[in-house]
Amino acid sequence: MVDRSSYLVVGADSLVGGGLLRALERRGRTAYGTTRRRDSVTHRRVFLDFESEEPFTAPPDVGYAFVVAAATNYDRCETDPLAYKINVELTPRTIASLLKQGLFVTFISTNSVFGGERPWPQEDDAHDPKISYALQKHRSELAIGKAAGELEAEDRLSIVRLTKILDPSTSPLASWFRAWRCGEAVQPFSDLIFAPMSIQFVGEALATLGEKRVPGTLHLSGADNVSYVDLALALVEKLGVDSSLIAPTTATAKGIHIAFKPRFSGLGMNRTTQLTGIRPQKLADVVNDLTVDA
Ligand SMILES: NC(=O)c1ccc[n+]([C@@H]2O[C@H](COP(=O)([O-])OP(=O)(O)OC[C@H]3O[C@@H](n4cnc5c(N)ncnc54)[C@H](OP(=O)(O)O)[C@@H]3O)[C@@H](O)[C@H]2O)c1
Incomplete structure (x- = not known):
C-alpha cells in the first residue's frame, strides 16, 4: 500500500504557503x-496553475492538501473578471479534483466574509461580505462545500478562516523598522482595526490542523482587536525605541482609501479551540515573533 503521509501546499509562493511549508518541514x-x-x-515544487486546463494529479504519497493560493488583491477582485473566475470557479474545481483523488483538503478563507460589523463571529455564524474579495471567498466556500457534499467527502474537507497575517516584511512594518533604525518617526493609522497574527503562529497552527485532520469550519485569529497605533506602541516597547517616534494619524486624514475597514476584525475560535486546543494568538506573542531577528 502507498504511504500517503505527505502534504501538499497549493500556493508555495504565498506568504501563508511559505510559513506553512516551513512549519511542516x-x-x-x-x-x-x-x-x-x-x-x-523542482521535485518538491510541482506545477499547478488554477487557470491551466492541464489536469493536476497530486504526487502519489500525498494524503493532505492545503489550498492557500488565491487572487488576494482587493482592487483586482473589484475590477478583474479573472480574479472572480480564479476564486469562485477554478479554485473549487481544483479542490473537487483533489477530493476525488481521495485527499483531505483544507481551503483557506478569510475573516472578511463576516463583513466586520460584528465582534468575534464564530465558525458557523452567517456571512455578510461587503467587498468583492470577501464575496468571492464566500461564494468559493459555498461552491467547495457543495462539491464536497456531491462527492460525499465532507469528512475530508475543512475551511479555515484567517485574520490578518504579519511578517517583518509585510507593509508597513518593513518601513517602520527602517525608519526607527534611522531615528525617524512613523505615522500609523488609528482608524484601521485588525486582529493580527504572526506567520510563525499561522504556519504552526495550520500544520497542527493538518496533523489532526479536523473537518468542518475552523478559525485562526489574533486575540486582540487593535489599531496600527496599538501595534506600533507594542513594537517600540519591545524594541526599546523611543515612543516619540510614533506620530499617530488616520487613513481619513491622509486621504487614503481603504477598501476593507472593519469595526471588528477578530474571529471567535470556540469550535477550533474545543477540537484542537489552538487558542487565539496574543498581541505580545505576535510582537515577539515580529522582533525575533531585530
Ligand atoms: N495575508 C493575509 O493577511 C490573509 C488574511 C486572511 C486570509 N488570507 C488568505 O490566505 C491565503 C493566502 O494569502 P497570502 O496573503 O499568503 O497570499 P499571497 O501572498 O497574496 O499569494 C497568493 C498566491 O496565490 C498564487 N496564485 C494566484 N493566482 C493563481 C492561480 N491562478 N493559480 C495558481 N496560483 C495562483 C500566487 O502565485 P504567484 O506568486 O505566482 O503570483 C501567489 O503565490 C489566501 O487564500 C487569502 O485569501 C490571507
Whole structure:
C-alpha cells in the first residue's frame, strides 16, 4: 500500500504557503509546494496553475492538501473578471479534483466574509461580505462545500478562516523598522482595526490542523482587536525605541482609501479551540515573533 503521509501546499509562493511549508518541514513532514512559475519547478515544487486546463494529479504519497493560493488583491477582485473566475470557479474545481483523488483538503478563507460589523463571529455564524474579495471567498466556500457534499467527502474537507497575517516584511512594518533604525518617526493609522497574527503562529497552527485532520469550519485569529497605533506602541516597547517616534494619524486624514475597514476584525475560535486546543494568538506573542531577528 502507498504511504500517503505527505502534504501538499497549493500556493508555495504565498506568504501563508511559505510559513506553512516551513512549519511542516520543522516537524519533519514531507511536504510538496505548488508554483505557477514554471522555471522554479523542482521535485518538491510541482506545477499547478488554477487557470491551466492541464489536469493536476497530486504526487502519489500525498494524503493532505492545503489550498492557500488565491487572487488576494482587493482592487483586482473589484475590477478583474479573472480574479472572480480564479476564486469562485477554478479554485473549487481544483479542490473537487483533489477530493476525488481521495485527499483531505483544507481551503483557506478569510475573516472578511463576516463583513466586520460584528465582534468575534464564530465558525458557523452567517456571512455578510461587503467587498468583492470577501464575496468571492464566500461564494468559493459555498461552491467547495457543495462539491464536497456531491462527492460525499465532507469528512475530508475543512475551511479555515484567517485574520490578518504579519511578517517583518509585510507593509508597513518593513518601513517602520527602517525608519526607527534611522531615528525617524512613523505615522500609523488609528482608524484601521485588525486582529493580527504572526506567520510563525499561522504556519504552526495550520500544520497542527493538518496533523489532526479536523473537518468542518475552523478559525485562526489574533486575540486582540487593535489599531496600527496599538501595534506600533507594542513594537517600540519591545524594541526599546523611543515612543516619540510614533506620530499617530488616520487613513481619513491622509486621504487614503481603504477598501476593507472593519469595526471588528477578530474571529471567535470556540469550535477550533474545543477540537484542537489552538487558542487565539496574543498581541505580545505576535510582537515577539515580529522582533525575533531585530
Ligand atoms: N495575508 C493575509 O493577511 C490573509 C488574511 C486572511 C486570509 N488570507 C488568505 O490566505 C491565503 C493566502 O494569502 P497570502 O496573503 O499568503 O497570499 P499571497 O501572498 O497574496 O499569494 C497568493 C498566491 O496565490 C498564487 N496564485 C494566484 N493566482 C493563481 C492561480 N491562478 N493559480 C495558481 N496560483 C495562483 C500566487 O502565485 P504567484 O506568486 O505566482 O503570483 C501567489 O503565490 C489566501 O487564500 C487569502 O485569501 C490571507
